[in-house]
Amino acid sequence: MPVDLPMPRVGPLAEHAPRPIKVVLNWGRRYSLWVFNFGLACCAIEFIATSMGSHDFIRLGVIPFAPGPRQADLMVVSGTVTDKMAPAIRRLYDQMPEPKYVISFGACSNSGGPYWDSYCVTKGVDQIIPVDVYVPGCPPRPEALLQGIIRLQEKIAAESLSGAALRRKYAAHRTPSAAELSRPLLLDARHGPAGQVAR
Amino acid sequence: MKVTQAVEIPLAEWVSSVGDHVSQGFSYFDWLTAVDQTDATDEPGFDVVVHLLDVTAPERLRSVLLRTRVPDGAAVASLTPVFHGAAWHERETHEMFGIDFAGFDDGTGLGLRPLLLPDGFEGTPLRKSFMLAARASKPWPGAKEPGEGHGEGLRSGAPSRRRVQAPGVPPPEWGPR
Numbered sequence A: 001m002p003v004d005l006p007m008p009r010v011g012p013l014a015e016h017a018p019r020p021i022k023v024v025l026n027w028g029r030r031y032s033l034w035v036f037n038f039g040l041a042c043c044a045i046e047f048i049a050t051s052m053g054s055h056d057f058i059r060l061g062v063i064p065f066a067p068g069p070r071q072a073d074l075m076v077v078s079g080t081v082t083d084k085m086a087p088a089i090r091r092l093y094d095q096m097p098e099p100k101y102v103i104s105f106g107a108c109s110n111s112g113g114p115y116w117d118s119y120c121v122t123k124g125v126d127q128i129i130p131v132d133v134y135v136p137g138c139p140p141r142p143e144a145l146l147q148g149i150i151r152l153q154e155k156i157a158a159e160s161l162s163g164a165a166l167r168r169k170y171a172a173h174r175t176p177s178a179a180e181l182s183r184p185l186l187l188d189a190r191h192g193p194a195g196q197v198a199r
Numbered sequence B: 001m002k003v004t005q006a007v008e009i010p011l012a013e014w015v016s017s018v019g020d021h022v023s024q025g026f027s028y029f030d031w032l033t034a035v036d037q038t039d040a041t042d043e044p045g046f047d048v049v050v051h052l053l054d055v056t057a058p059e060r061l062r063s064v065l066l067r068t069r070v071p072d073g074a075a076v077a078s079l080t081p082v083f084h085g086a087a088w089h090e091r092e093t094h095e096m097f098g099i100d101f102a103g104f105d106d107g108t109g110l111g112l113r114p115l116l117l118p119d120g121f122e123g124t125p126l127r128k129s130f131m132l133a134a135r136a137s138k139p140w141p142g143a144k145e146p147g148e149g150h151g152e153g154l155r156s157g158a159p160s161r162r163r164v165q166a167p168g169v170p171p172p173e174w175g176p177r
């Protein structure tokens, strides 16, 4: 029996809260970043290294146990974004609840990196989703990701979560419909809408 | 692994010759691909290449590279009757180079359909004639062109204006960048 729960949201209370309360709210958000790793290539290994014992980003409040994008606050795109993967990234980003943040990790997701010239590589993940922090390198060292996370936390601390500020950040991007979030990504050659194979 | 033996095969004997090598013990299909040789002076076309291994003695692997030259537009006979698994490689080679494989059959009856490229992708990206369209709309973000040496850029201070015409780089007729 499904329980009908209201959607948790950053309501007018947070919007009109006095400054000290906003500081507390921002403090709470910046040190509880459930992260969703979009690992696409070699950089993902550096991301994993950062989450492990010797670098340990959990001490910065980054929690790598989000079961999926719907429970995550932060998406780290680490690796080569291809044009075929791009719709999947956009869709998983759309599934994340607001406020949400994106770190682009590595030359590939920043700009296409060494594959800039390729016919199939997207020239930067910022062409499809808004990026908050770029971490340069091929691959960046784990310390660079820690630095990127601290940068993001500084940004969150300075943020105002009023409705207007949220709209400024996300409204330039369309809001997806429920159907878009659950549509299949690939056409099945045998049962595609056209009923036949292209080409 | 080191390729120890390469054999050129006439186009007409492609399937029968591959079959001969299989009966000589090269019964493990490693991969199949093509090489764009359309700028060769004699017999321009595409080299279709297949790599076979003899795995009967794992400590002494033998391998053979079989190659045939296919003129642009001509079809090469499919290896799927010999190796079923060649279907994946032939589908990829077809979409990347636009080479047709006559008699292709992977058991689905759907023929040579795209495998890796995104839906609606137009063109055959691994041909040398395929334009890298990103170059037409954005300047190359690197400090150096591919093939440019290390020393000269450092000495002159500014990135060199000289353009190395690598295959696929849009010519000046494509407009300013």
Ligand code: SF4
Binding pocket: A041, A042, A043, A044, A078, A079, A080, A106, A107, A108, A109, A113, A114, A137, A138, A139, A140
């Ligand atoms: S930036 Fe370098 S290390 Fe990272 S995914 Fe790209 S090629 Fe791999």
